[in-house]
Amino acid sequence: MIANSVNTNAGAMVALQNLNATNTELQISQGRINTGKKIGSAKDNGAIWAIAENQSAIANSLNAVRDSLQRGQSTIDVGLAAGDTVVDLLNKMKEKALAAADTSITSASRATLAADFTTLRDQITKAVSNAKFSGANIVDGSTDQMSFLSNDSGDAFTVVARNLSLQGIGLDSDSTFATAADASAMISTITTALSTATNKLASLGTNSAGLDAHLTFINKLQDSLDAGVGNLVDADLAKESARLTALQTKQQLGTQALSIANQAPQSVLSLFG
Structure with a gap:
């Protein structure tokens, strides 16, 4: 008691x-x-807090990876836009060469067609040289490849560059014609250039699709990491x-x-x- x-x-x-x-x-x-949060500091649960902090650091570092991949995405998109322009210009050049190959037209008409052909040719150079994003150009032949971040370890996602300049598609800065025979020969040259350009453009498009898929994966990975951290500490x-x-x-x-x-x-x- x-x-x-x-x-x-x-x-x-x-x-x-x-x-x-x-x-x-x-x-x-x-x-x-x-x-x-149920765990806001190491005092609450040191082991879980450490795991959550490490996973949060990875998720945050993926922001830089995503930015790099998006920059690559934009660089390739600009290159693809230039490539579409190149293909369109080559088709028009082929039309001019085909019309000039007609032996029934006058020399003056052929000269006019040649002038149009030259203008279209020069536009290819302008389109390719202006295909820059943040100073990077993937289609002007200035580089063989471009690398972007692929993960939080700093590994690279490499995209092979495609040269769509005149030299890259088999033409040169003085490609033109003066006679019907020249124009006839130019038709074959432009056809080959057109095939080369479309093949390179298709390859660049494949690289772009791969980069898009990896960017989607990074976004999902980051969301999963954020959700996992939330499960641990929220x-x-x-x-x-x-x-x-x-x-x-x-x-x-x-x-x-x-x-x-x-x-x-x-x-x-x-x-x-």
Whole structure:
């Protein structure tokens, strides 16, 4: 039996211990609600916190990978646009050469066709030289390949460049014709150039599709990592809300219990009536 004492109030001590424990749990629950995380620091759970931080670092580093791949995507898209222009210009050049190969037209008409042919030829050079994105050109023959980030380790995703300049497709800066025979020979040259350009453009398109697929994978990987980190450290706010309500009720009851326990020594006075 616990002795009646004014020096030691065992009931009050037990009530105070329980109230302190409740207050500690209440602070933890309030912290989780405020931050939205059940593990906000290494103090909460060192092992899980370390895993989450490492995975978050990987997910964040993938931002740089995504930016690099998107830059590559834009560089190739600009090159493909230039390639489409080159193919269109070659088709028009073939039409001019075919018309000039007609022996029934006059020399003046053939000269006009040659002038148009030359203008179209020069436009190829302009289209290819202007196909730059952020200073990079994948179709002007200035580089053999371009590399972009493929993962958080810094490995490269390499895209083979395609030369769509006049020299790259089998023409030169003075390709033209003066006679019907020249024009007839030019038809074959342009046909070959057209085949070369379309093949290179198709190859570049394949590289572009591969880069697009890898970029999609990186986006999904980053989303998966973010979701995984969330599973490790995010708090279940619905559960925490219910727990907070319960703890607040428990706190009120603990306060009342402590108040009752503190009143116990007063009953000793009645013994001295």
